[in-house]
Amino acid sequence: MMKKLTGILMSSLFLISAVWAAGGTTVDPNMEQLGMRLYNDKNMSFNGTQSCRNCHHHFSGFADITNHLDPYANFVSTGADGVSKGGRNAPSAAYAGYSPILKKKSSEWVGGMFWDGRAAGWVLGDPLAEQAQGPPLNPVEMGMPDKQTVINVINDSDYRDLWITVFGSGSLGDAEAAYDNFGRAIAAFERSTDVTKFSSKFDVAQLSDVEQAGQVLFEANCASCHSTTAAFGAEAPLFTNYKYANLGVPANPEIPSEGADLDLGLGPVVDDDAQNGKFKIPTLRNIALSAPYSHNGLFPTLMEMLQFINNRSDFTPEVPYNLSEDVGNLGLSQEALENIEAFLMTLTDDY
Numbered sequence: 001m002m003k004k005l006t007g008i009l010m011s012s013l014f015l016i017s018a019v020w021a022a023g024g025t026t027v028d029p030n031m032e033q034l035g036m037r038l039y040n041d042k043n044m045s046f047n048g049t050q051s052c053r054n055c056h057h058h059f060s061g062f063a064d065i066t067n068h069l070d071p072y073a074n075f076v077s078t079g080a081d082g083v084s085k086g087g088r089n090a091p092s093a094a095y096a097g098y099s100p101i102l103k104k105k106s107s108e109w110v111g112g113m114f115w116d117g118r119a120a121g122w123v124l125g126d127p128l129a130e131q132a133q134g135p136p137l138n139p140v141e142m143g144m145p146d147k148q149t150v151i152n153v154i155n156d157s158d159y160r161d162l163w164i165t166v167f168g169s170g171s172l173g174d175a176e177a178a179y180d181n182f183g184r185a186i187a188a189f190e191r192s193t194d195v196t197k198f199s200s201k202f203d204v205a206q207l208s209d210v211e212q213a214g215q216v217l218f219e220a221n222c223a224s225c226h227s228t229t230a231a232f233g234a235e236a237p238l239f240t241n242y243k244y245a246n247l248g249v250p251a252n253p254e255i256p257s258e259g260a261d262l263d264l265g266l267g268p269v270v271d272d273d274a275q276n277g278k279f280k281i282p283t284l285r286n287i288a289l290s291a292p293y294s295h296n297g298l299f300p301t302l303m304e305m306l307q308f309i310n311n312r313s314d315f316t317p318e319v320p321y322n323l324s325e326d327v328g329n330l331g332l333s334q335e336a337l338e339n340i341e342a343f344l345m346t347l348t349d350d351y
């Protein structure tokens with residue numbers, strides 16, 4: 001039923017994006033506003049039906065709203081054509097801006113964007129800006145033919161003047177350079193406090209006894225990967241260390257491409273078999289809103305994801321080697337999992 005889917009920078013701009021990439025506080029409100037308009041503009045898809053927001057909606061923690069409404073039926077996102085499916089579950093666009101440029105530290109890879117890190121940040125000096133350049137031109141997402149067509153949309157839009165204010169007159173002349181700025185503006189919006197809010201119960205209020213019990217269990221079993229200390233320039237924990245691990249998530253049989261080719265995650269991106277099966281450790285902020293779970297959306301509910309992390313013995317991993325031994329055999333009771341779930345529910349913004 002479903003089809004198989006399968007420069008030179010101006011030094012000032014480079015500096016700005018480098019500051020942002022480091023989680024600094026350089027903010028241009030006009031650029032954030034412009035990024036918001038671009039993020040929400042459905043004309044950025046070939047048939048005018050899809051913007052970034054379709055797959056990264058605030059109601060679903062900036063993950064896919066359609067999947068959120070029916071996680072049993074829609075485990076991976078549907079493209080602007082209404083049919084095409086990618087092979088992966090849309091992660092949240094919030095808090096992604098703290099992920100550093102993809103880099104190997106001792107033997108472990110850190111940073112980059114996407115579940116497999118392939119928007120590395122090596123071109124623009126900012127993985128988030130680089131990522132934003134992907135979807136409009138992706139045939140199974142927004143399906144625009146080329147960069148010039150995207151820039152034409154901006155030229156014809158009612159936010160053209162705002163663009164000129166931010167990037168200067170003549171900045172729409174060269175499609176290549178303008179498309180880099182397109183990525184930077186969207187990244188500025190995604191990093192803004194409209195998206196990356198730090199306003200959850202965890203951030204602003206006292207936790208209940210059950211939530212605190214969950215927090216203790218979380219510290220012991222999860223925080224080695226879903227870090228609970230503020231890092232990467234963030235003001236509060238991001239619940240990820242932006243590293244990669246293979247939890248042993250099974251293939252999702254509903255994704256046609258998964259049967260034929262294994263999804264090897266980071267391995268092919270860095271050309272290293274020792275990284276096969278590893279996916280980026282996601283933030284857990286707003287996790288209660290972003291069902292379904294895991295890189296291929298196999299787990300429709302948060303509890304099913306937690307039960308798998310606790311005990312994976314009944315599951316066949318898609319990539320049965322390079323497996324992390326830090327999950328899958330935790331020996332937690334159902335009550336303990338419910339406490340952890342209660343703690344995770346305190347990570348939803350706008351408390």
Ligand code: HEC
Nearest residue numbers: 052055077078079088089090093096113114115132135141
């Ligand atoms: C058709 C649905 C769809 C659309 C439209 C879409 N995305 Fe995504 N997005 C996804 C999927 C699926 C992934 C994960 C892909 C992967 O990891 O291979 C993703 C990944 C991301 C990530 C990476 C987050 C992380 O932590 O690695 C960001 C950020 C993001 N998208 C932002 C955007 C922006 C900005 C736009 C608009 C320019 C956009 N997306 C349009 C589905 C979509």
Ligand code: HEC
Nearest residue numbers: 221222225245247249279280281282293294295305324326
């Ligand atoms: C070894 C590092 C590691 C540990 C320890 C770990 N996780 Fe994760 N977690 C990951 C990775 C990697 C993924 C993504 C795996 C995938 O999709 O293949 C993930 C995914 C998740 C998801 C789904 C996120 C989403 O957006 O779909 C949840 C929820 C989660 N973990 C919670 C926990 C909890 C709770 C614990 C402790 C009981 C825990 N994790 C322990 C690395 C870890």
